Amino acid sequence: MQTLSAMLKQKPKVILFALLLLGLVLVLASYLLPKEEPVSASSLRTQSETEERLSVVLSEIEGAGNVEVLLTEDETGVIGAIIVAEGGEKLTVQIDLIRACCAALQLPAEAVSVFEKEGEP
Numbered sequence: 001m002q003t004l005s006a007m008l009k010q011k012p013k014v015i016l017f018a019l020l021l022l023g024l025v026l027v028l029a030s031y032l033l034p035k036e037e038p039v040s041a042s043s044l045r046t047q048s049e050t051e052e053r054l055s056v057v058l059s060e061i062e063g064a065g066n067v068e069v070l071l072t073e074d075e076t077g078v079i080g081a082i083i084v085a086e087g088g089e090k091l092t093v094q095i096d097l098i099r100a101c102c103a104a105l106q107l108p109a110e111a112v113s114v115f116e117k118e119g120e121p
Contacts (some may be wrong), residue, residue: 018098047071054104061089061096066117069101082109088116 030113051069065086072080079100087093096112101112 008028021110031101047073049077050105054081057098057104058083058085058097061093061100063090063093064097067097068117072107078105078107081105081113083112083114085114086117086119088114 051071054069054071055067057112058064058069061067067083067085070082070084071078072082083097083101085093085097088097097114098109101107102109
């Protein structure tokens with residue numbers, strides 16, 4: 001078996017070309033592989049602030065009462081909302097909450113669900 005130095009002396013251009021090709025493949029692979037972006041604290045804060053602001057606004061809808069909002073997101077932004085409201089059992093309130101949430105977040109109606117908030121025991 002040949003040693004590395006003997007191989008380098010015999011075919012230096014072939015080995016150099018192979019190393020350059022390997023480097024190029026590694027660089028291309030790093031660009032093509034999907035990158036996971038960590039969820040930043042500012043992103044979480046923004047989502048939390050949006051949920052809080054939306055909860056306050058939705059609570060102002062007649063019959064809604066106290067409202068809490070949970071937003072779901074992916075890399076493209078908000079993709080859904082869950083609304084829990086004291087008046088969530090009333091169909092008219094549900095419709096108003098869904099319409100307001102859809103308008104505020106530019107979501108389709110099927111991406112928003114409304115539930116009745118459980119009363120105090």
